Amino acid sequence: MQAFTVEQVRRLERAAMGPQDDGTLMQRAAAGLAAVLADELRTRAGHVYGTHVLVLVGPGNNGGDALWAAARLARRGVRVDAVGVLGTPHAEGLAALRAAGGRVVGTEALAALDAYDLAVDGVLGIGGRPGLPDDVADLVGRLADACVPVVAVDLPSGVAADTGAVPGAAVSAAVTVTFGVAKPCHLLEPARARTGRLVLVDIGLDTSAEEPELDAWDAARVADAWPWPARSSDKYAKGVVGVDCGSETYPGAGIMATYGAVHGGAGMVRFVGPESARATITANLPDVVFAPGRVQAHLLGSGWGERADGDRAVADAVASEVPGVLDADGIGHRPDRLPDSWLLTPHAGELARLLGIERSEVEDDPLAAVRAGAGRTGATVLLKGATQLVARPGVRTVEVAVPGPSWTGRAGSGDTLGGLCAAVLASGRPAHEAAVLGASLQAQTAAAHPGPLPPHVLAERCADRLGAWWQERHP
Ligand SMILES: NC(=O)C1=CN([C@@H]2O[C@H](COP(=O)(O)OP(=O)(O)OC[C@H]3O[C@@H](n4cnc5c(N)ncnc54)[C@H](OP(=O)(O)O)[C@@H]3O)[C@@H](O)[C@H]2O)[C@@H](O)CC1
Ligand SMILES: Nc1ncnc2c1ncn2[C@@H]1O[C@H](COP(=O)(O)OP(=O)(O)O)[C@@H](O)[C@H]1O
Ligand SMILES: [K+]
Structure with missing residues (x-):
């Protein structure tokens, strides 16, 4: 498996998108993410319909992926609660989730955390700096205490994407769904231990012109x-x-x-x-x-x-x-x-x-x-x-x-x-x-x-x- 730096991923994404971001890549990412989430729910709860999912949403496109995927789940009868934990959530994603019947709640209005079958970490992706604000770290810690499995979007929020360092608070995921290519944090400790099972979703990036940062043997x-x-x-x-x-x-x-x-x-x-x-x-x-x-x-x-x-x-x-x-x-x-x-x-x-x-x-x-x-x-x-x-x-x-x-x-x-x-x-x-x-x-x-x-x-x-x-x- 090869991994590419954030700078390289941005370049690959720009090449795949063309001059205008029409949202196609995000829709591919969200579709792949939703499929993995449904599989996880089926494996863990025995079914998809009627399960209860919490989505932690940050300010960037990582939160956008999570919201669009959550909208797909909501249309399949999953009860989705989305909570904006950092900044202003992705507007179209938020609208899509609401239109599909998902709830957008404040942290204070959350159900008892152990009621959730799964949490989705859409806080930070490749635009994230390492570490988490204290209130987000606190919520992440309480989810872990309640034994709610976390599926991370692209990477576990809080880790350093390019070095694999974990200098502050970070999510520990059971599964990480990444897009296009793996990033160094998926392969390098200590971030690798927080990645859990890594699933790669094809969003149509062409890596042939890039020298990979890492080449991991199996x-x-x-x-x-x-x-x-x-x-x-x-x-x-x-x-x-x-x-x-x-x-x-x-x-x-x-x-x-x-x-x-x-x-x-x-x-x-x-x-x-x-x-x-x-x-x-x-x-x-x-x-x-x-x-x-x-x-x-x-x-x-x-x-x-x-x-x-x-x-x-x-x-x-x-x-x-x-x-x-x-x-x-x-x-x-x-x-x-x-x-x-x-x-x-x-x-x-x-x-x-x-x-x-x-x-x-x-x-x-x-x-x-x-x-x-x-x-x-x-x-x-x-x-x-x-x-x-x-x-x-x-x-x-x-x-x-x-x-x-x-x-x-x-x-x-x-x-x-x-x-x-x-x-x-x-x-x-x-x-x-x-x-x-x-x-x-x-x-x-x-x-x-x-x-x-x-x-x-x-x-x-x-x-x-x-x-x-x-x-x-x-x-
Ligand atoms: N590009 C594409 O085509 C595709 C991208 N995709 C998806 O997009 C993701 C990348 O999205 P993104 O660039 O919006 O960055 P993302 O990580 O969501 O957030 C950055 C924001 O967080 C903030 N912030 C950062 N660190 C922080 C901290 N420690 N504590 C607090 N705040 C912090 C930062 O703020 P600022 O730096 O301005 O202070 C900024 O507002 C990528 O991982 C993938 O999931 C897919 O859809 C496939 C197609
Ligand atoms: N956390 C770890 N997980 C897996 N292998 C490890 C870990 N820590 C060390 N190793 C491996 O153990 C060996 C220790 O090497 P080294 O520190 O040079 O030991 P020594 O000098 O005592 O022989 C190396 O092969 C290293 O890669
Ligand atoms: K994330």
Whole structure:
């Protein structure tokens, strides 16, 4: 799924509308919205006729969509109460709802909130600034307390459409009905969690001339794109990963990174990390070799801690003209510029350090931060976290890996993730694909398992998941 910024959406809408807005797009939006609302009512209440719906209406076209859709429901026998919560509601929409028999009420005249089967959030759309006025936030909170499910029009009011930030009060929707194209807030946490199920209504926008802001992968695309070995592939065709991770202080990072590379399907793994990790690796992964030699992808940096020769280790690996993954402490030892065949895998704190900004700035606008990371270093950058973003230097579109459950984030998960990415990189795939595939595999594996697993066990399950996909493709 691709997402486009507000500026792009406005441009797409203008192109679709022509010089004059004759209301056609709003009617398409409202028709699609009304159909989803009717489906929700049927699913939740068992029928459409006679149900009770509350519509929260703001001052712009978002409220217009909501009112026109509500008029369609009113004509089907739904009892609609619309309440103007902000500014002056869309005049034609209001007239249409009244003509269809809907009631327009003040907040003070609302029925007990738990009488409503559904609420429609038509407060703010792509013209909204983040946050909600206190009285609107209060009403939204009371609806949540009364367990009234909310269907958001275009986006949950209060979130930042382009960044996914939620700096103040915002709606939490069960379903969001968006028009034409998805917006970044639908795909980026924390706004994504407030979007609920996303339904896209076609209103006839032609996106072919726009570069998307985001390109989000789904499970089927991951399985299709995985570097499945050919029948003739030997270990060198699958790729050799050289792991230089861990330290005497953090031997586990070297072990977990190696688990990732082995279970991500590398043809061979050479471990050149600390002595203290080797006995455990030998006991659990006897296929790993300790002799230095040629590799097709490097993996460096996880668990290094303070490493006196870190600059030299990274410089030597880069000079070998083989791609690589540079993680965690290793990122601080990077040269000024890296080739885009190298992948940096920072979490928000590490990316903030790289950019010389506060962690909160990365968290508030992760898209801008991950792009800045790629621009600054020349490398491909995977920003880890609840939403995993991949940016390439000189490429506008940021890719989004398949998301997973939040319990994936624990000490060592990043180390195994580095190993998974390095295994894909060693197979000859470009760094951005290695990043998306590794991150998606880890997330999807975690999502398919009922409980939290330590990272090295999750790495083993990644191999099971690859095996299951392989069997589905070769019945
Ligand atoms: N364009 C099209 O062709 C189509 C558009 N469509 C629909 O239109 C929606 C966009 O409509 P829109 O541009 O009217 O903006 P919308 O978000 O409804 O409201 C902006 C108003 O809110 C106000 N305001 C903002 N933030 C605020 C805050 N925090 N607290 C308080 N007030 C705040 C702001 O005030 P101001 O900035 O002037 O202060 C302004 O008055 C879009 O999401 C989709 O649903 C569809 O029909 C398909 C075709
Ligand atoms: N809320 C979350 N939801 C899903 N995955 C997450 C979440 N938080 C972190 N992760 C994932 O967990 C891993 C943690 O990486 P990192 O912070 O580098 O851990 P460490 O350095 O301890 O190995 C990454 O793969 C990251 O994407
Ligand atoms: K809305």
